[in-house]
Amino acid sequence: MAKSKWEPQPDDKELLAELDRRLASLQEGKGDWSEFWRWWDATFGIKGKGILRDFLRQKELARGWNAKRKRPKSS
Amino acid sequence: MNVVDASVGVLTVPLAGEPPQERLSALQLFADIRAGLMQAHIPDRWADEVGGALWEAVTRRRLHAYEPRPVRPEEAYGWFMDLLAFADTFMHWHYRDWTPEEVWAMATVKGCSYYDAIYLVLAHKLDAVFWTADRRLYDFLKRRRQLTNPTVRWIGDYRRQPFTP
Numbered sequence: 001m002a003k004s005k006w007e008p009q010p011d012d013k014e015l016l017a018e019l020d021r022r023l024a025s026l027q028e029g030k031g032d033w034s035e036f037w038r039w040w041d042a043t044f045g046i047k048g049k050g051i052l053r054d055f056l057r058q059k060e061l062a063r064g065w066n067a068k069r070k071r072p073k074s075s
Numbered sequence: 076m077n078v079v080d081a082s083v084g085v086l087t088v089p090l091a092g093e094p095p096q097e098r099l100s101a102l103q104l105f106a107d108i109r110a111g112l113m114q115a116h117i118p119d120r121w122a123d124e125v126g127g128a129l130w131e132a133v134t135r136r137r138l139h140a141y142e143p144r145p146v147r148p149e150e151a152y153g154w155f156m157d158l159l160a161f162a163d164t165f166m167h168w169h170y171r172d173w174t175p176e177e178v179w180a181m182a183t184v185k186g187c188s189y190y191d192a193i194y195l196v197l198a199h200k201l202d203a204v205f206w207t208a209d210r211r212l213y214d215f216l217k218r219r220r221q222l223t224n225p226t227v228r229w230i231g232d233y234r235r236q237p238f239t240p
Contacts, residue, residue: 026095040089
């Protein structure tokens, strides 16, 4: 099964409090969605780690299926 | 524990035209997962579904939520990578965590698609709630009285549970 539950980042506490505040504001119809999305993008963007890194590692382990192999030197 | 449909993940990116209440619930759910307040689980198929939905948003020139223009391929790709990075920890794998036979059996019982049954098998095996933003699927299961075993919930109904320290 999956590895474990998400471990909150050390700086997440303040961020999540801010997220709560912003979501509550939107819920009440007071917030600005455009402003929210800008903040969300800037704050929670991770930009491609995690699973891709794992896939690359797996590909490395299984190297060969699509790689150009060096021909063994003929003696 | 919770199994989260790809349709919920797509609600957390800035694509215009999504229903605001469901979107708020999806964002709240993801925030709670991130905060460690709840555990989430997804099948590996989740990645393909999210990728498919975001690529379709690009090809159909769907509008960006806060820019007055269609979504660009590179930003949709960025959202996709963010979601994959986020989902990495919670991912389960076919053949390792469930079998095609189990999925087929679930699809037979529920009458849903084979692909939807993957989520239901995972939720069943984990004794988890399955959250979806796919209205077609939810209404279909509701009509057939198939919202239990596993429990299926509409994302618009998600509220943070009270937690005791």
